[in-house]
Amino acid sequence: MRTIIFRFTAPYLTALMLLFSIFVLLRGHNEPGGGFIGGLIAASAFAIYGIACGVAPVRRALYFHPMAIAAAGLCFAVAAGIVSIFAGTGFMTGLWVFPKIFGTEVALSTPMLFDIGVYLVVVGGISAIALALEERESD
Amino acid sequence: METALSVVVGCLFAVALYLLLSKHIIRMLLGVVLLGNAVNILIFTAGRVASVAPPLVPKGAEMPLSAVANPLPQALILTAIVISFSFFAFLLVLAYRAYQDLGTDDTDQMRVAEPENDGLPPLGY
Amino acid sequence: MAQIEATTGGTLALALPFIAAALAPIFKRLFKHHAAWILALAPALAFAILFSFLPSIANGGVIQFGYDWIPAFDIRFSFRIDGLASTFALLITGIGTLIVLYSGGYLQGHRDQERFFSFILMFMGSMLGLVLADDLMTLFVYWELTSITSFLLIGFDHDREKARRGAIQALAITGGGGLALLAGFILIRELAGFNSMSEILAAGDALRTSPYYTAIFFLVLAGAFTKSAQMPFHVWLPNAMEAPTPVSAYLHSATMVKAGVYLLLRMQPALGDTALWTTILPIFGAVTLVMGALLAVRATDIKITLAYTTVSSLGLLVMLIGVxxxxxxxxxxxxxxxxxxxxxxxxxxxxxxxxxxxxxxxxxxxxxxxxxxxxxxxxxxxxxxxxxxxxxxxxxxxxxxxxxxxxxxxxxxxxxxxxxxxxxxxxxxxxxxxxxxxxxxxxxxxxxxxxxxxxxxxxxxxxxxxxxxxxxxxxxxxxxxxxxxxxxxxxxxxxxxxxxxxxxxxxxxxxxxxxxxxxxxxxGSNGLRRATNRVLDAIGWGPDRGFDQAMRGLLRVSFWITRRLQSGRLDYYMTVTVIAMVAALFVPMIVGKALPVAPEMPQLRFYEWLVLVLILVGIVAVVIAKNRLTAIVSLGIQGFAVALIFMLLGAPDLSFTQFMVETLSVVILALVMTRLKLSPADHRPWRETLPDAAIAAAGGAGFGLFLLSITQRPFDPLLSSFFERYSYAIAHGHNIVNVIIVDFRGVDTMGEIAVVMTTGLAVLALIRIRVAKRNRPLPDPTEATP
Structure with a gap:
């Protein structure tokens, strides 16, 4: 599968898919998309990169171990729930703030933090599985 | 549409169960994937289907203005798809490792936990 | 002597042995074997409390106290001290005090002495509760507690097989009798309507004339005879001599074995004086008396001699109670x-x-x-x-x-x-x-x-x-x-x-x-011993060997049943599961007359037909695929077709997710299957695949009809419209599906991402683990069977 064309285009494809996955994640609350879909797109991107150029470059590019990313995601999700407790509402009750940044109103919320957690768990978990399976091929 | 999907769900279940009844791990794996799809469409159809708009609230409105698809089964299935994928990946690796260690993909020959002729347990006290 | 208030004193006396049992390890650590002197204070104090009740009891008084336990079933935690219970309780606590002291010296330096103190004090507490209990269920609980604690005591030297055997035998026989007793008590409670000993004793002839008298009689008798070692249930008593001597001195003199006698004495006014009672009890008692005494003279170990004389004495007591x-x-x-x-x-x-x-x-x-x-x-x-x-x-x-x-x-x-x-x-x-x-x-x-x-x-x-x-x-x-x-x-x-x-x-x-x-x-004891030995050798079989045979038979039967139920063949388990599922689908539909009516031919657009046919083609291709690539591609085709269905029916989120998952599935499946070098095709003969196909077809039909039946019923949109109405109003989200996932049902999602995370960890562990060769011999944990 490691044709020249594939190996040449794979990094660009991966970068584009990653960007797209973040776009899908962020618009998820109002348009089709969200953490699960975004995470899957990003995981596929890493899987493709791994198939094209080998697993080692992917691990270098990721910098963190995929399971560490997943664990961080789970922490984000739990934190998003716990913040609400300190705000005096029940666990996982959505909190919203609308600060103006450069004149544009930006919606920040705990559900969004939660969705980012979902995204990271899916990215980390699925790419850990995919990379582990790809790695064995070279053994 | 529901009628046609019921038939499709029936066929999916039949094939999935047939594959699961096989003795080869690989075929059982394929069966697990099909079973996941079958269950998802079952839930989806049970929430009623029609060719309508996705469940989105239009900008500036408080709630959907026209009929939209039922959002609840969609939320259930979305997570189910991801979970069944992880489950599938786990089973795949399990089968792979079992094949490496036991040298077979025939379930009849995988008898480490329940050996064929392990005899009576000790009769003492 | 000043009398202590009944409820406080009685409860304290009942609790003291258990408290001492809990403290025994601490005292043992602090004072070595001298801890016996402190621990003996518990039964001594209980003795003193019970002794202070004696003046009023000796005059015919009865002390009663108790607490509500399960009011819904009229079960109380209640006690009654009359002359019978009082003398028993004084024997238990009095001899118990001496026994605790005795075991302080006898087991001096034993590595588990603190455990012994705990066990024997717990046993003492159980026995005390047994003789003082009024409510039938309270009595039963203490009764079984004595069985369990005596099991611990008899098996105290648990590294010897004979001790383990004695313990198991005692538990099996006395515990089994306890279950019969429970059945008898339930009959008394539910059919005769008496909840406690006081009610039974106050009712006079009620139990004797009850139509269930025979059943109650035999069930109570089974409990009493097993506990009090009547022939042929006596075998556990001599075998219990494997326990350290303080246990024998306590269990086989005043306590454990007297529990059955106590029960018979206690129930005698209510159950006694019938033809059954005055026939069966004396006959069993007399046989036990003579046989036990003969075996006692035959034994050469003085502890075994004493054990058989205990059997014999119990026979004498049962005989007298029977008269x-x-x-x-x-x-x-x-x-x-x-x-x-x-x-x-x-x-x-x-x-x-x-x-x-x-x-x-x-x-x-x-x-x-x-x-x-x-x-x-x-x-x-x-x-x-x-x-x-x-x-x-x-x-x-x-x-x-x-x-x-x-x-x-x-x-x-x-x-x-x-x-x-x-x-x-x-x-x-x-x-x-x-x-x-x-x-x-x-x-x-x-x-x-x-x-x-x-x-x-x-x-x-x-x-x-x-x-x-x-x-x-x-x-x-x-x-x-x-x-x-x-x-x-x-x-x-x-x-x-x-x-x-x-x-x-x-x-x-x-x-x-x-x-x-x-x-x-x-x-002439030597001659008698030889004669008895000759007779026993000639018979060659006794209840003790019978017990071994019964236990082995039990093991063989359970092994046989397990082998039948757990054949170790996965396809057998799957077949049973699927058949059960088919039954669960069809039986309620047919019994509840919920089968769907014949539907009309659906009116679909051309491309909708196309997608559905694509799914069917995909799944059929998966089944008949002869090589890996075909199977994987066919699986991908049906997956993408499912994604298309979601797309057509207003579920873009699902559609995208399904697309991504199918892509990844195909990729990792291809990665693994190429390495497995296995064909996905089925090589089984038709006679094996045909029944599978029939079962699978039935399952498919079941789910299809089930779904059709659901969709033909009116739809309740309560939840769906709730989410539609409040998605933006409360949760500020336009995408209702996403709002449900991250907000309304957020805790659910948290569980699900935890599952994804766990699967990832499990996969990594599976791949990394290097399984050691399984061929090394397993250590054999069992000793040779006797």
């Missing part, structure tokens, strides 16, 4: 108290001999009197009491019971004959244990025989002395202990007045005859 006349009950009560004292003492003597001379074999013992004088005196006192020699309390018991059996008919003559024979044999056994080891020449094999520490000789001498004092001061003895106990057991006030001065009458003559016969047996 059930006032005199017989009085005799039973006197014998019960006497037996508790002398048997506890003799067991402790046997332990002291073992401790001092390091053997219990009667042939290897002799001449210890000079070296262990205190033990010898205690042994003689107890043996005189056991042999029914005046002035010891055993004499009072024997006079009374012979007197009670003095009736002309053949039945009573037979019972009397067995009582004389049994007593004579027991007389011989008593002196085999109490005299033979102490007289004659000291065998060379015994080095430095010595008297034990104070704690070791204190118990036997106190019990021996009490056997004497009770008879000398018989007025006090009767008024405080035996008369109240007999009154409670008979159900009306009686006064026992038998003294130690013999009167010339038939009973005394029989008593003398018994002693003469006993001396003859003692002198």
């Amino acid at each position: 059930g006349t006032e005199g017989a009950i009085e005799g039973a009560v006197l014998y019960l108290i006497a037996h508790s004292l002398f048997k506890g003492g003799l067991f402790m003597v046997a332990g002291s001999v073992d401790h001092g001379a390091h053997t219990r074999e009667i042939d290897r013992l002799g001449g210890l009197a000079k070296h262990m004088p205190i033990t010898f005196v205690a042994a003689l006192f107890c043996a005189f009491s056991m042999g029914g020699v005046t002035p010891f309390i055993g004499f009072l018991a024997k006079e009374t019971l012979y007197h009670a059996l003095e009736q002309g008919d053949a039945y009573h003559v037979a019972l009397m004959a067995s009582a004389i024979l049994g007593n004579a044999l027991m007389f011989a056994a008593a002196f085999i244990v109490a005299l033979k080891p102490f007289v004659g020449k000291l065998p060379a094999a015994i080095h430095h025989p010595h008297e034990g520490a104070l704690t070791i000789w204190l118990g036997p001498i106190v019990l021996g002395a009490l056997s004497l004092l009770g008879a000398l001061f018989y007025g006090t003895y009767h008024s405080l202990f035996s008369s109240p106990m007999a009154s409670a057991a008979i159900g009306k006030p009686v006064a026992i007045d038998i003294g130690w001065m013999p009167h010339l009458n038939l009973a005394f003559a029989l008593s003398m005859a018994t002693i003469a016969l006993g001396i003859a047996i003692y002198l």
